[in-house]
Amino acid sequence: MSSLRDRGGPAQPLLSVAGLRKYFPLRGPLGNTNAHVQAVDGISFNVMKGETLGVVGESGCGKSTTARLLMHLIKPDAGDIVLDGDPIGHGGITPRELRRDVQMVFQDSYASLNPRHTASAEIAFGLKVHGMKSGQAKEHAHAALRLVGLDPNLFGDRYPHEMSGGQRQRVNVARGIALNPRLLILDESVSALDKSVQAQVLNLLADLKERLNLTYVFISHDLNVVRHVADRVLVMYLGKIFEIGPAGDIYANAAHPYTKALLASRLSMDPAHRVTAAPLTGDPPNPVRPPSGCRFRTRCALAETICATREPPLNDIAVAHQVACHAVTPGSGHSQAGGIANAA
């Protein structure tokens, strides 16, 4: 199905992002702009065909903004997005064409589905936008509902308030796959669900990925969930990428101090071995005036002068594993640099 639209073969990234930047102006009382929220500040990464790329980070890191930039719901201030070899904009693919191939599943909330639309009407909306006639759109919508495990006869005519959180989220997923995309961006799609329902939806997503030959960008703050679904993981902090690499590597051999702290902040499931010390103190800093140099230096135990003066670039430290940290990059000038980082 989607292999017909495949243009570059498996080696070409499905999505290639370079230097993406988005600042949100903060307006003063007279409407003048006196500061910017540096939501996403020059990030570059690839999404390979058929993989699940996990994006993790805490609030203010820019992962939701990145999702909206990828969908072109927000226009980037700078940077390029390339879909399977064709650039978005600049005479290449229009945003409308982009949305045939890239769709998004939002976080479950009452507001992710139109309260005045039935499930099948909501799904059919997108289909009609792309030219399908009413009857055919309804057929397709019902097929999408079946794919996500909801009987269209029972759920097609239901309103969001007549469904549970898990059912609503399935409708969200159905809406995302109805247009037959190649890439699905899942923005905190299971975060608001009860754990037992979360497991169902994660299983559903795994099934759909295989059946429909999808690629996923899975955004979440829950590291355990990302570990379960992702092939590769990208760690964001205050608009920057700190680490990116294979999931197994990152979870076993995280190199960046922030990634290590995030992993160590996970709650233990064993009452006999509780966490005894918080890995990080304080709250994430203000994205309006981020620290100079490395943005993590204000909370980092390894911070030195070099960290304040120079922003660490993403460097390879292992196969397909990149880190932006002076302390683990040989030759950076940091006192601890000089060898490859050890595990833990």
Add this chain to the structure above:
Amino acid sequence: MSAVAEKAVIAATKPARGRATGGFWRRVARHVLRDKVALLCAAILGAIALSAIFAPWVAPADPYKTSMIRRLLPPFSPHFILGTDELGRDMLSRLIYGGRVSLTMGLLPVVLATVLGGSLGVIAGYFGRHVNMAIMRIIDVFYAFPSVLLAVAMAGVLGAGIVNSLISLTLVFIPPIARVAESVTTQVRNQDYVEAARATGASAARIIVQQVLANVTGPILTYASSLVSIAIIISSGLSFLGLGAAPPIADWGLMLNTLRQAIYVAPVNAVLPGAMIFAASVSFNLLSDSLRTAMDVRA
């Protein structure tokens, strides 16, 4: 449990919230129908409206027929159940015919203002930023004037008469409705489902009509319905001041003016048109309150 079995269980499970409670308007209607006060108001308004529409058949006498001998007869006089006015015309007939003018002057400006002001507000709310600023700051200029003064001033500029009153009242109500529409649309605009609609590549017009409108008409209509009672009062005021309906047209406000001198001689007659204004406007008010509560309830 296997994937197949899991799917079967899910498909067979009943909905989490039991009965399918239906669409938004059906729920609102159900709530309003259970509200006794609202039903009473609806009945009163229905009676006024129906008698106004079918006035030629319902009114006992000709509202324009004067009679110098039968001036200011009290209520319950023979043939004149509510008495006569200062020119001998039957009060009941004049009140019924007056309902035509007064209700029209109450409803029509609000309907027009809802369409015009609502559209402006929705556009300003959806597009935001510069479009919003352009539209809303102009609206704010008009908002700065108290509505009665604005209506009087415009009637002064345009001249007296029913049509001019309608125009000036419409202009008076456009700003508040636009404001409410803009505020509600801005809230709706930021919801995820609108983002999701944008994510399908839909045009702004399609999103506004198919996604946004259904969610904003509720609050806008509730607000507009509360304006009807004000419209009735202001239009009666305009007629009272001689800026609205002109004699010999039957209009409640005008009747209040012409019966003013009779207030010491025939107080009941003089008060009757006021009572009608009161009844109509309070009924609209309470009905719109009930609508608002109905829309707040989540089934």
Add this chain to the structure above:
Amino acid sequence: MPPEPLVEVDNLSVRFVNRDIDIQVVTDVSFQVDTGEVLCLLGESGSGKTVTMRALLRLLPPHARIGGRIRLAGHDIAAMTERALEAVRGPVAAMIFQEPMTALDPVFTIGTQIAETIVAHEHVSWREARKRALDLLEMVQIPSAARRLDAFPHELSGGLRQRAMIALALSCRPALLLADEPTTALDATVQIQILLLLRSLQQELGMATIFVTHDIGVACEVADRIAVMYAGRFVETGPVAAIIQRPAHPYTAGLLHSTVQVDSRGARLASITGYPPDLTLMPPGCGFAPRCQYRQSDCDAAMPDLTAVAPGRMARCPRPLLAVAG
């Protein structure tokens, strides 16, 4: 003779009744909490855990009907007047919430809010109360506490606001702390800080704590005992380590297995089939039976009782897993 438990709840039930609805949200809940103990109410949405906790201080909407007996440090909560209850809320028991912005008044500085509470309950001078407020802010580890006394809630970050709310709750030295999902809205690195803070405060001050959460990880980190709730009833109670290692009730087992663990990568998650229950359409038997893989005919016939399955452990199941596993 062992000291009287701080909290004694007997056959608690809560029903919401008004013109539109009539639902029993909590049924037959009984438990005790001793001084210095941490009890966790664990459950998903609709389980009744928050309503149960709020019923302890009668912090429920007016259309709630509370039944059963509630004793808090000797006070009979169900029988007290509203005015008498005001004296209990604060000095005896205090609550912290999920969203600190709703607990903190946005137009007053946090120093003022804390001092005001102290003055209202303990009748000391304002200066004395301000000094106590400063001590409290330091106790909850707010950096630059003196400066932060004059900060407004919106000027603080999420983690600091949460700490300020904890300080406010502790201001009257309560014997019992009620925590309603206080870390759910926080980032991971902040959540662990707050949980550790709560743990150390609880140990330092010897408070009893009742913690409501849907996250098993939170329960593992803070609880001594947990009570698992489903559809308004307790389905399992006992020490946290024992339950996590060997759950007795199928729902608890299902919850544990469906929680994403470190080693579940790539495998299918063992999820609990079906959806959380609709409290208006409960079957006559066990509320969990429609979703239970061990269901048999006697499960649907009548509601099972909460029975002991091991020393200090109870489960509401005719065939608890402990017995099955052997």
